[in-house]
Amino acid sequence: MAKHIKKHFWNKRPSEGMKSAVAYTFASLFSKGLAFVTVPIFTRIMSTSEMGTVNLYNSWQSILTVVATLSLTYGGYMVALKEYEHERDRYESSVLTLTTFTSIVFFAVYSVAPNFWSRILGLDKSLLLLMLVGFLLLPATEFWLARQRYEYKYKAATLVTIGSAIVASALSTVAVLYMRGSGKAAEGRLFANYAVLYAVALVLWVYIMVRGRKFISMRYWKFSLALSVPLIANQFATQILNNSGRVMIGWFVDNSAVGIYGTLSSVSTISAIVWSAINSSFVPFLYRNINDSEGKKRVRSLASILLLIYAAVCVLMTFLAPEVVKIIATDEYMAAIYIMPPISAAIFQNAISNMYANVLLYHKKSSYIMIASICGAVLNIVLNAVLIPLFGYQAAAYSMLTAFVFLSYVQMRVSKKLHFTITGTKETVYDDKAIIGIQWLVIVLSAIAIPLYHFTIIRYIAAFVLMIVSFFLYKKSKISV
Incomplete structure (x- = not known):
């Protein structure tokens, strides 16, 4: 198989495509590998309950992001980049505006009854606000990375992916060590980690908006929604399959059990x-x-x-x-x-x-x-x-x-x-x-x-x-x- 795959790619793709594929694969494996390497550190300086809070937060974020972004950051975006080959800047800023609107809607729904949502999701209100900020900013990173990948511009994307992963992991470890024993180590880890990711996302959010300068376009929106909306149910169901165990353990048992289950399942x-x-x-x-x-x-x-x-x-x-x-x-x-x-x-x-x-x-x-x-x-x-x-x-x-x-x-x-x-x-x-x-x-x-x-x-x-x-x-x- 390796011979055929190699022949296929080298004959039908430019060399930049191969370099891009290798670079993105390396960046992805590095980020996932770094996350795994830090597990032994966090399991020794955080309680199982604190680990559970982190696992619960990540599970809810994975599930809700699908709805909060209308699945616009998934496969349909790549199709749009081809469809609007000469309008990519304007298209990108337009759909980023759309995800910004949906994140504002989520914030409005949360604001009506913050205590209710905190109780249902099993997370502190400060963490829910952190998640809402992510719904606003992180689509910018996803859009930018997808476009970089599509256009074989792998150098900046690889640097951003690996660099942010290293800084976020280091800062998270420092935050947990500093807040160890305070009962707030989970919050410290999450805020430190996402502070780095959100800082990068904010820069990219501004960059995309300034470059595109097209904020509302029903033509772009209709095209994107026609592709993405059918994916919402599938992506949502996939996230439920992967994360419902952790969420429901939080409901029926406690966060300590979530921490144990989530940590061991991540190893598996x-x-x-x-x-x-x-x-x-x-x-x-x-x-x-x-x-x-x-x-x-x-x-x-x-x-x-x-x-x-x-x-x-x-x-x-x-x-x-x-x-x-x-x-x-x-x-x-x-x-x-x-x-x-x-x-x-x-x-x-x-x-x-x-x-x-x-x-x-x-x-x-x-x-x-x-x-x-x-x-x-x-x-x-x-x-x-x-x-x-x-x-x-x-x-x-x-x-x-x-x-x-x-x-x-x-x-x-x-x-x-x-x-x-x-x-x-x-x-x-x-x-x-x-x-x-x-x-x-x-x-x-x-x-x-x-x-x-x-x-x-x-x-x-x-x-x-x-x-x-x-x-x-x-x-x-x-x-x-």
Whole structure:
């Protein structure tokens, strides 16, 4: 696959495009890696309750940003940059005005009953005001970065992304150390972190407005809203799937439980970075071969092998969970280590969903992805509402796993049926039986890891075997394509 991807990009994209892709990938990985590296620091100088406040804030911000920005910062923006190639400055300032209006509406709704919203969201009013400022300013950063990426202007964007991540992390650590023991360390960390991000966003907000000087345009607004509004439900449902567990733990248990659950689940999601790299390389290959009979055979073979490789990564993370938690957290978190296997298995189910969503996107049937995501989100909320009060915060991990298994099956069935209808064939894109087998293999192996946490040597042997298997599967994936 690597040979084909390399050939595809070098033949069809300018060298600046390749440099841009590498730079943005590096900046993204650096930012995520830095966030992970600082986890061991914060878990040792902040209480689990304070960690819970940070996790709760970030979860609510992820969920509400989708609505507060009308999803204007997502995929539709890129389409608009192409549509208005010679009007980009004016378009950019216009849609930034639109997100500014929506943030003001959110502030007005909050101002009517601040105590009510503070109670519902489980956050201090000062933190809600911090979040509202983000709804106003952060879209400017998103718009600017998206345009820089689109135009292959990667140097400034990479510098801003990496620089702000370093400064924000350093300032957050200093703030927590200074406020340690005051009961306000979480607020100090969040305000310090976002002070840096908001300062950058404010500069970009002014820059975009001054450069564009077009504040209201119904033409731009109608075009953007037509693209973004259908994405709101899908993005909102996706955020619910990813964050509802933390939010509902805050409702039914307490912020300390949110801190433990959120920290360990963030460790489990490290493997998602691996899948992001795999999927971004696989999609071009899939789209080039999906309509070719011989190509489909290669797609079926490669898809199964890639999922096996990723399955090995997820299961390996599960088997090594005790060692990982000892590095990144304190003894308070070790008691909850048993939630990592179901969360890791759930993340793998999401990879299967992505595989089938790629086919739906190819056939321009994204509305089906939205419907499936909404159904999965509703199921997740219902399960959390029933199980967390009965079994505690650990139940959120199993609710998440169930919801993602459901989502993967819905995506699989809908994708296959639509592909048959559109192409007029009965030839599947993937080897569905093999994928289902891999799916349940991951669930079973993840379950087996739980009792093995008491048998270190056996776990190490199993982890070593998984590494060897992953290596041979990787070599096979390169040869088979």
